[in-house]
Amino acid sequence: MAKKVGVLLSGCGVFDGAEIHESVLTLLFLDKAGAEAICMAPDTEFEVVNHLTQTSGGKRNVLTESARIARGNIRNLKDVKASEMDALILPGGFGAAKNLSDFAVKGPEATVQPDVKRILEEMLSAGKPVGAICIAPATVAKALADKKPEVTIGTDAGTAAAIEKTGAKHKSCSVDMIHIDQKNKIVSTPAYMLGPGIKDVAVGIEKLVNQVLSMI
Amino acid sequence: MAKKVGVLLSGCGVFDGAEIHESVLTLLFLDKAGAEAICMAPDTEFEVVNHLTQTSGGKRNVLTESARIARGNIRNLKDVKASEMDALILPGGFGAAKNLSDFAVKGPEATVQPDVKRILEEMLSAGKPVGAICIAPATVAKALADKKPEVTIGTDAGTAAAIEKTGAKHKSCSVDMIHIDQKNKIVSTPAYMLGPGIKDVAVGIEKLVNQVLSMI
Numbered sequence: 001m002a003k004k005v006g007v008l009l010s011g012c013g014v015f016d017g018a019e020i021h022e023s024v025l026t027l028l029f030l031d032k033a034g035a036e037a038i039c040m041a042p043d044t045e046f047e048v049v050n051h052l053t054q055t056s057g058g059k060r061n062v063l064t065e066s067a068r069i070a071r072g073n074i075r076n077l078k079d080v081k082a083s084e085m086d087a088l089i090l091p092g093g094f095g096a097a098k099n100l101s102d103f104a105v106k107g108p109e110a111t112v113q114p115d116v117k118r119i120l121e122e123m124l125s126a127g128k129p130v131g132a133i134c135i136a137p138a139t140v141a142k143a144l145a146d147k148k149p150e151v152t153i154g155t156d157a158g159t160a161a162a163i164e165k166t167g168a169k170h171k172s173c174s175v176d177m178i179h180i181d182q183k184n185k186i187v188s189t190p191a192y193m194l195g196p197g198i199k200d201v202a203v204g205i206e207k208l209v210n211q212v213l214s215m216i
Numbered sequence: 217m218a219k220k221v222g223v224l225l226s227g228c229g230v231f232d233g234a235e236i237h238e239s240v241l242t243l244l245f246l247d248k249a250g251a252e253a254i255c256m257a258p259d260t261e262f263e264v265v266n267h268l269t270q271t272s273g274g275k276r277n278v279l280t281e282s283a284r285i286a287r288g289n290i291r292n293l294k295d296v297k298a299s300e301m302d303a304l305i306l307p308g309g310f311g312a313a314k315n316l317s318d319f320a321v322k323g324p325e326a327t328v329q330p331d332v333k334r335i336l337e338e339m340l341s342a343g344k345p346v347g348a349i350c351i352a353p354a355t356v357a358k359a360l361a362d363k364k365p366e367v368t369i370g371t372d373a374g375t376a377a378a379i380e381k382t383g384a385k386h387k388s389c390s391v392d393m394i395h396i397d398q399k400n401k402i403v404s405t406p407a408y409m410l411g412p413g414i415k416d417v418a419v420g421i422e423k424l425v426n427q428v429l430s431m432i
Binding site for chain 1: 228229230231233235236237240241243244247248266267268269270279280281283284285286287288290408413414415418
């Protein structure tokens with residue numbers, strides 16, 4: 001039977017939601033590896049960023065906008081349990097640090113969205129692997145700080161310092177590589193935290209997907 | 217110097233805009249081939265489809281929403297000339313047949329958005345190749361009907377008949393293949409007109425991108 005892998009989205013667009021390229025590449029490499037993706041997102045509101053002008057204004061719903069990436073095939077995060085899947089992957093984009101937690105605003109003092117925290121804790125308790133891409137490792141680190149997770153967001157010193165203040169450990173990593181926290185089964189890759197382009201982030205994301213699948 | 221390839225988007229989401237997977241795969245395979253993508257979209261309004269409930273309501277802007285796929289790096293179609301690029305690719309999604317033309321509503325009687333028609337005519341006049349994915353070949357066929365283009369949208373008999381009524385020729389094609397109109401330098405692939413999944417549509421889209429690049 002195909003491995004079932006949750007893909008936790010946070011909207012649709014790099015500046016206020018899930019980074020679209022990272023999300024689609026995750027779905028591509030899961031499908032190529034024969035795994036079944038289960039897309040999910042929290043049913044919450046977020047502040048819209050116009051991606052043409054980079055100005056803010058108006059509200060949209062995280063689940064509704066995430067459904068664009070999932071072609072309508074998506075579940076409300078609050079209804080999803082860790083027992084239904086073998087692994088969970090969080091693509092990046094500002095949504096991962098604005099809609100899944102408020103790390104982008106509050107750094108180490110961030111609050112993680114309750115269902116995001118719950119599903120991450122459930123996965124870890126069940127010994128199931130978690131992948132986190134781009135800035136998503138910051139939210140994972142905050143949610144699971146008491147497990148002292150090791151993650152990477154690349155090389156950004158300020159973000160790395162904020163992650164370490166949560167109690168987590170940050171490891172530098174290049175865009176074509178992944179960092180593996182063997183103890184907690186957490187895999188991370190910098191993706192667009194480093195860029196520069198889609199073919200470059202694809203290398204790290206493919207490694208992350210395959211590593212996560214190998215830890216099931 | 218890198219080949220410059222226009223990517224004409226029609227929003228952000230399969231039901232009311234550019235199909236996200238097809239658009240991202242196009243950008244991925246262009247980057248892998250060393251080509252530079254120039255994303256563009258018309259500055260027009262469209263009717264929003266909620267991708268969770270599939271109900272319609274409200275208006276958004278095609279250029280603004282397309283900017284999500286392009287990570288903000290996008291141009292207004294009306295300012296783009298064929299002389300600035302070596303080829304042009306149109307991903308699919310309902311936006312390609314609702315926002316770039318009204319083929320989805322009017323079939324062979326469709327009107328093509330004026331700047332879409334202009335850029336397609338400019339490309340053909342300059343002998344530059346055009347790629348069209350999924351339902352986008354219907355809009356290309358209507359825009360260039362006087363050239364009697366050959367395109368594919370897969371195997372859907374109703375859509376194929378509507379395309380042939382424009383004066384174009386429809387050729388059946390599987391999702392992992394492309395159809396090449398050598399005379400007009402138009403390449404098409406069915407993608408999500410056939411599916412079934414992202415890894416399957418990726419095969420045809422990679423062939424399309426590489427064929428378009430080879431015709432430059």
